[in-house]
Amino acid sequence: MRLGPMELVVILVVVLLIFGPKNLPKLGKAFGSTVKNIREGMEGDDKAEEVESETVVEDEDNAEIRELEAKLAAAKAKKEDSAQHAE
Numbered sequence: 546m547r548l549g550p551m552e553l554v555v556i557l558v559v560v561l562l563i564f565g566p567k568n569l570p571k572l573g574k575a576f577g578s579t580v581k582n583i584r585e586g587m588e589g590d591d592k593a594e595e596v597e598s599e600t601v602v603e604d605e606d607n608a609e610i611r612e613l614e615a616k617l618a619a620a621k622a623k624k625e626d627s628a629q630h631a632e
Contacts (some may be wrong), residue, residue, distance in 0.1 A: 548606075564572055 560572075561569065
């Protein structure tokens, strides 16, 4: 069952009569955003798993960075103490 060009023209004319020329852009935008949301929803499961795995890696990296920053602060404090005692 295929739609020919004549059937498409009839459908477009009926839509134009029902919604009017002012509302056609709004209708097209709503239809486009609906199709986009459906596509994103179908791909959403894969992306959710990727984001979850990336979050775990970032948490581990953040813990290492905090540990290194603490060591750096301790080393700076020790250097300042030894510089003050040398004076």
